[in-house]
Amino acid sequence: MSHYPSSVLNLIRAFTCLPGIGEKTAERLTMHLLRAQQREAQSLARAILDMKEKTRLCLSCFSLSDTDICRICSNPARDKTMLCVVGDVDEMAALEKSGAYYGLYHVLQGLLSPMDGIGPDDIRIRELMQRIGKEEIREVVIATGTHTEGETTAAYISERLKAFPVKVSRIASGVPLGGELRYVDQATLRKAMETRYVI
Amino acid sequence: MSHYPSSVLNLIRAFTCLPGIGEKTAERLTMHLLRAQQREAQSLARAILDMKEKTRLCLSCFSLSDTDICRICSNPARDKTMLCVVGDVDEMAALEKSGAYYGLYHVLQGLLSPMDGIGPDDIRIRELMQRIGKEEIREVVIATGTHTEGETTAAYISERLKAFPVKVSRIASGVPLGGELRYVDQATLRKAMETRYVI
Numbered sequence: 311m312s313h314y315p316s317s318v319l320n321l322i323r324a325f326t327c328l329p330g331i332g333e334k335t336a337e338r339l340t341m342h343l344l345r346a347q348q349r350e351a352q353s354l355a356r357a358i359l360d361m362k363e364k365t366r367l368c369l370s371c372f373s374l375s376d377t378d379i380c381r382i383c384s385n386p387a388r389d390k391t392m393l394c395v396v397g398d399v400d401e402m403a404a405l406e407k408s409g410a411y412y413g414l415y416h417v418l419q420g421l422l423s424p425m426d427g428i429g430p431d432d433i434r435i436r437e438l439m440q441r442i443g444k445e446e447i448r449e450v451v452i453a454t455g456t457h458t459e460g461e462t463t464a465a466y467i468s469e470r471l472k473a474f475p476v477k478v479s480r481i482a483s484g485v486p487l488g489g490e491l492r493y494v495d496q497a498t499l500r501k502a503m504e505t506r507y508v509i
Numbered sequence: 510m511s512h513y514p515s516s517v518l519n520l521i522r523a524f525t526c527l528p529g530i531g532e533k534t535a536e537r538l539t540m541h542l543l544r545a546q547q548r549e550a551q552s553l554a555r556a557i558l559d560m561k562e563k564t565r566l567c568l569s570c571f572s573l574s575d576t577d578i579c580r581i582c583s584n585p586a587r588d589k590t591m592l593c594v595v596g597d598v599d600e601m602a603a604l605e606k607s608g609a610y611y612g613l614y615h616v617l618q619g620l621l622s623p624m625d626g627i628g629p630d631d632i633r634i635r636e637l638m639q640r641i642g643k644e645e646i647r648e649v650v651i652a653t654g655t656h657t658e659g660e661t662t663a664a665y666i667s668e669r670l671k672a673f674p675v676k677v678s679r680i681a682s683g684v685p686l687g688g689e690l691r692y693v694d695q696a697t698l699r700k701a702m703e704t705r706y707v708i
Binding site: 354 | 513514515522527528536537539547551552554557560564572574581598605
């Protein structure tokens with residue numbers, strides 16, 4: 311790569327810091343920007359700086375926002391009696407993309423992990439309890455993952471919620487749609503059998 | 510994606526303008542930068558702007574440079590009697606990576622394409638002839654591609670070079686190393702047979 315001038319090498323190196331971007335891709339992206347209009351390169355650079363400057367957490371649900379209260383919390387069309395608890399913004403993004411949920415969210419800052427010293431006070435569970443005491447929530451859907459930390463967090467939250475007059479639910483786990491049973495692991499199959507529903 | 514604040518959406522959109530970056534990858538890169546140190550995001554943005562500002566063409570060989578004369582032209586270790594003609598900086602980058610060449614380059618601005626109205630004056634062939642008249646070049650290696658435009662350009666340049674006391678060569682084409690003959694197209698095989706060499 312030493313045949314490139316250092317300003318080009320610097321950009322290639324900066325791109326390789328991004329996840330999933332190897333040296334070849336970084337080189338291709340850099341060559342594209344080199345040939346691109348000044349305007350395109352500038353708007354990418356500006357979008358990066360702008361995003362870092364403006365994006366913060368919604369004061370209510372702790373999802374990403376560039377205003378004090380995020381779009382979902384301030385959207386009058388969302389069902390304010392439903393609250394879905396997720397482990398991070400990626401889980402929330404996945405649910406939003408599915409289009410299956412129209413209530414509010416509470417985004418935890420990760421999941422409980424006693425082994426790593428991560429307790430309820432570290433992941434905004436206190437804020438969750440405060441919201442449930444204050445807001446008009448009737449159902450809490452716990453949508454954390456189904457790995458150990460996800461299940462531990464779900465169990466802890468559902469225990470704490472017994473003190474409140476709310477319905478608590480957990481998103482279902484089971485055989486993925488379009489999935490063949492023989493490719494599904496035994497634990498998932500057991501869960502799918504236990505939580506079978508009448509059709 | 511509407512659940513993202515606009516500063517996040519803007520960056521996702523800016524990333525999707527890059528070649529080979531779809532919406533999913535753009536989202537992943539954006540989320541990475543969101544969580545990254547301010548310093549990492551800033552250095553990427555700055556590298557983009559810097560590269561656009563500083564990178565220009567070497568006044569001698571027309572490859573990329575951030576100085577008037579590029580690193581290769583100003584490297585005393587390079588053989589100044591050899592000049593390799595390539596169609597663009599990508600072809601030059603490929604040769605440099607191979608490590609097989611230690612002379613100078615002349616980077617054309619594309620290749621001859623009479624059908625598209627691209628003639629010798631459009632692609633720095635005049636500058637090539639001027640260099641050969643002025644510099645101490647003894648061999649010109651024409652390393653343009655082996656497609657129609659590459660061959661046309663090579664033929665044109667080698668014809669023009671007859672007026673100069675220089676050796677003119679063309680990089681070989683043939684069966685790729687590790688390639689099986691049955692997977693090689695007929696034209697390449699014919700060429701490989703015609704240009705066979707004694708071992």
